[in-house]
Amino acid sequence: MCTKGLKTTAGSRILENYTPSFDATAVARLKEKGFAVVGKAAMDEFGFGTFSVNTFKVPKNPIDVLRSCGGSSGGPAAIVAASKHIMFALATSTGGSISCPAAFCGVVGLTPTYGAVSRYGLIDYANSLDKVGVISKTVRDAAKVLSIIAGSDEKDSTSLKVEKQDYTKFCGKDIKGLKIGVPKEYFEGVDKAVKENVEAAIEKLRKLGAKVERISLPLTKYALAAYYIIAMSEASTNLAKYCGLRYGSALDLKGNFNEYFSEVREQFFGKEAKRRVLLGTFVRMAGYREQYYLKALKVRRMIIDEFEKAFENYDVIAAPTMPIIAPKFSEIEKLTPAQQYAMDILTVTPNLAGLPHISVPCGFVGKMPVGLHLIGGHLQEGKIIQVADMYERA
């Protein structure tokens, strides 16, 4: 996120010395309320990753330094978890980059509805998927920060025309009678110990008075593919602006513009960035566009419709945030790119649909935290905050 006068690199060598001359709207709104930016944290390059390993300096999980913090907002989650004094951090989610590191580091991660918080000043990954949110120690703190940063912004034409509200009013409200849907698809392929922790958390919600029912969201199986096709497509166009001309890392001007731009991008993009730009370009090429890009957009429509139908009968959906606990770096090294992408299986669906979601710590496997994911309908941040807060207090 752009912070005036403070280096903002998005974890990329192509922005290694970029210093914005303006604040992102979310940052500006916090400063207006008297908050100070005390630092910037490590992340996967442009948000491309699930483990914060695609970056200059890889952050380590404060609970076990041999393990990942998750990603792509690994740095913010690690700092909030480890520091007594840093109560929250701004972070962004495209496919789960707030929830994943929050779950892996044992803190709260709140991702609002797409458009609820202005994207002005956000270094973009995917325009129809990026959301600015909060990583914090408590649900109440996340709600407080959201109250400040949310609200329409004429500098971002995709920001929703919503009234500002105080989301902390949803804290402390009991959840008797609230209906919670638990989709069976979100428990397939999840580690047994993670599943046990999440099931216990859901049982606790039932004892707190919520009505819990098992449901099915069969289109979930298409979400990972649809997400990655759309995200990579949009990323490949967003990253076109990094060419060593107006800002960012540059070389001496040699050759024509195609030669120069290609040389700069070859030298300064990381491997994962190149991979996503290549694939994102490929799936939009003539001959492939219909099969991949347009098909993925139609699948997204169907997934949104499936969720909207579910929310006609349920207030909140509950599931594990991640299928595993934070993996060791030695385990991550053995994963292929496709295997790494598959780890996002539980977080991509609400992100694809632009739904608000929150991850709260709900237990441990050994000493490693497990996250409970609560997903709400569009602009129903209040309900997920209400349930998450009540769970946290109990």
Next chain:
Amino acid sequence: MKMQEALLKAAELARLKLSKGELEQFSKDAQDILKLFSEIDKADTKKAEPAYQPIEIKDVYREDKTRKCLSQKDALANTRHNENGYFKGPRTL
């Protein structure tokens, strides 16, 4: 189109100059990743319209009034390729 050929075309469009080693590695990765992508082939999308945004946004306008924008100094602050107050770029041909 074979994978390497297709990726070379994509690299040209995306202005990425790939080494031989990178092309081979990315081709291998792409086979795997496209297998993951092909999962959506099984979805019946005949009746679905594409969702370019998760929440429909239409006709966002503002008043046609000039506003303060970035100063020339700020605009040029992050590049060494500037001359006499202009961005300087590579030659076109």
